[in-house]
Amino acid sequence: MWFTEEAIAAWHPAKTGARGRPQVYSDLAIETALLIRQVFHQPLRQAEGFMKSLARVMKADIAIPNFSSLSKRSIALPRQALVKAREPGSVVIVDSTGLKVYGKDKWHQEKHEVAARRTWRKLHLAIDENHQVIALELTTPQTGDPTAVADLLAQIDTPFDTFMADGAYDGEPVAQAVFNKQPTANVVVPPHKTGVCSLAGNTQRDPHIRDIEQHGRMAWQKKTGYGLRNHVELAMQRYKRIFGAAMKARQLPQQKAETWASAVALNRMTGLGMPASVKI
Template identity: 75%
Template sequence: MPYKHNKSRRHKIKKSRYQVTNWHDYNNGLRRRGDFTIWFTEEAIAGWRPIKTGARGRPREYSDIAIETAGFIRQVFHLPLRQTEGFMNSPARVMNAGITIPDFSSIAKRSIVFPRHILSKAKEAGSIVIVDSTGLKVYGKDEWHQEKHNVPARRTWRRLHLVIVENHNVLACELTTPEVGDPTAVPDLLDQIDTPFDIFMGDGAYDGEPVYKAVLAKQSHVHVVVPPPRNAVCSDAGDTQRDQHIQTLAEQGRIAWQRKTGYNFRNYVELAMQRYKRIFGNTMKARALPQQKTEAWCSASALNRMTGLGMPVSIKI
């Protein structure tokens, strides 16, 4: 928003410069992200095969831990299904772990219905929850191929919804078709959050009564920070949070409203989207939506692991 506000004189404003204050720790954290060390704990080996339930039919050969490990490795190292199987066979054979690795067919089939645990929890109560969405490509021709051969794109893509907290962790993740709008995905995202928070923040796409109702139904004390459009009008009662935003914008302006509400924290979710696409790419490996949802969840879980290894702390100079 400040960029749009200063667009007419942007050429006169110098680009901001920042300095990382924890470069030593952040540098070591970046090295640890590429650490190739893999080990199997005794708990993982013991839980590699599911416990027999006594139900009729053939029991499953591998537990959810085994399938989750395969999906995690596949996303981090950008491997197809067969290469994932071969990759996991190598350390298991070298370490004499005494376990068998799921084949590529089992990994694909088990990814259709996969139980997902809570991605992350806020470090302390009263956190800021920031939500946004971005597009991920499934398949289709790129711009060069379209221009070279004069063919249509025929692209198919998915919409990735992420919820970020102020410590850069992904709190909730949901993958939908492009027809599902941002406000429609909010209830499903809120169902994945089991920690209290004080502020729900989003861009103008989340402006509307359904989002306010869904957030306040989750936690009644939450302060919703969503910028209303320029032509927004107050309700008949005039006592809602949205009405307060409209009055503040009319009296003090948009930049002052941003500073008052802390709306600048929304760049955290933009940074998370950028990190997701740079690390895991902007395309999906799977072609079916159920497997794609598991793929997105594994990527978000891996992103939290990398975030835990270290993040830069910058100051403006």
């Protein structure tokens, strides 16, 4: 781990001449602290002390934000583009998973006979074929998967060829959100087993229904390349194994900053290298 000369120079923001007290730390400093906190699974106070130790060992002439500044500044921290290391791919793969905010586990409930009282957040991820997180959104459990698609696509500023998701995203609202963002995109979403073709018969969903009826779902998956959807399942597994399945913050604005910092760290790890799995 190191601090580059450019990072040290940008650690404290330049004076703008605006009225009011100037900020002591730049957004880069807050972002770095949140990233280190997520990677090393530390509360805010411990993250502050850890960064002070790093700065002292590296003899870096920088001040470290205190835990209160990290919590407050994380709310309004601007979200930079997630993909920086490599060019994003041509496939957008979307899915969601749950992250626990607080609450006892099942073993504790059964042993002590206490109620669950769990609170969850839903993390929506958009992955490309290179295992990069290109968009994310954190919502309450009441937000459905199709509802978050438009917000995810709004974060993607590069063109894509294919949108892929599981059967929970089957429906006209999702397809319309994709076409509003990328009119020429190919929507690969398995229709429900009771799905029927449209009256006009000119939607992208109709050929999927006919192919599944004639050749079966496995043949349809091979034809459409639906196997790529396991990339988003792997991304969620990596997220939970590296950063945990529970959130540290208790309020939604800080939780959004927490998931964003985790995604930035995950992309940085992906840029450094991915394991190559070979069947033997």
